[in-house]
Amino acid sequence: MDSSAEASSMAQGLRIVRLVVDREKRGRQLLGVSQLAVELDMEQSRVSRLTQELCDLGLLERVDRGPFRTGQRFFNLAASLNTGWVREAKTELEALVASLGCRARLSVRDGYRVILVRSSSNDAVSGSFVKPGMVTPAWCTGAGRALLWDFDRPALESLLADVNYIGIGGPGAAHSTGEVWDLMVRDRAGGFIAAAEEFEHEVVELAVPVRDAGGAILASLSVLGHRAGIGPGEAAAAVLHRAAERLGTFQNAN
Template sequence: MDNSPEASSLAQGLRIVRLVVDREKAGKQLLGVSQLAAELDMDQSRVSRLTQELCDLGLLERRERGPFRVGSGFFSLAATLNTGWVRDAGAELETLVASTGLRARVSVRDGYRVILLLASSNDSQSGSFVQPGMVTPVWCTGSGRALLWDHRRGGFEALLANVNFVGVGGPGAPHSSAEAWELMARDKPRGYVVAAEEFEHGITEVAVPIRDPEGGVLASLSVLGGRADVDGRAGEVADILAGAAARLGSGRLAVDQ
């Protein structure tokens, strides 16, 4: 076992990052230095030094001495570790932008939350709230329901059993697990999800699942735009999405076709 000071600092730094990531994923209150120290049973001055180093590396970020959250460097580092479909997804997103004129996203699921993995260049602008790691509800987003595509009703309702639907989403959002399941049942026959003003006013999202080679749902692929830009062409857009999802699931990059 490596007992050097460097190894100790690395282990403690990783504990801090893991705690910040877990709290942000779970939607819990974010923490400052003293709270992190108490939560991890670490000396406050050491936490202060390590968090400063983590911020310098971009793994964490802190605005105006507020609580810590995951930094852009964390996602850049994670991206370098992905050598399969995630690596290829960026090119597919830009191809979708070119072919549909809409914004495009790849998302994954954490329980009843959707985590944005990648966004197209016209969707993830500097200063925008749309950034990798953004968390949205699974029940009132197209990307979320595409991630639940293979769930049967019992498992679907069990997943949403403790969800508070009140005040979440746009005017088209479901307000119960039963209403959310009705939307799933509506979309199943046509093979893609359409979420009209379910999360954002005036925005329609079309989504499909990305499947791994064994057929399991790996992630979701979606495009978003104003209702006038999507309504009337959802089926056409879904066909383009399905082709991109199939390429990502099989590992065949769009630009190589």
């Protein structure tokens, strides 16, 4: 199997795991092979093979050819990752809610996509799309642009070369890589990312990078709210920076 085929199988396997986990977490009916194939628009034979491999790995489990549920290996892996700055983020996010009265998020970058790792308890309601694993664009979110903080223009242009800007983001979103660069230059001068209606209408997102001891960006920390409710950007950014610095010190904590 070549590398592209391996990557495709991994991506499809992760889609299956994500769907199973999501349905179990929400208390929805669990699914078998044929139902997973329909939900994911995949060939049933491929779903059958991938789910068998996932069961062999312990990421999924199935009793008597019934529906799939999350396997013990998944929980073991999740527990091993819930250390250091990821674990401590829960406390920092709730502290941001208490001090700023906004929603708060911790995110990481996957190419030109942003993956939500943790969010504050006030950031989602039943049925909301906001949940760990949520994917958003890097170029039109505060969290995403904070993750691009260290990019020079050639690196940014290379990263966003295949991006289609049409129809994505809110009224303040950039529509070209040049516009993304201009926003980055503006915000670096201020010391924090200020994304006004770049992704969601009427929502302002302030964000800063979380760095390790060597200065490399681990994640981004952001708060979201309406313009009137989020208060002066500089004051909120100072609170964000302090929280990000604390998280960075937990990089190697167990």
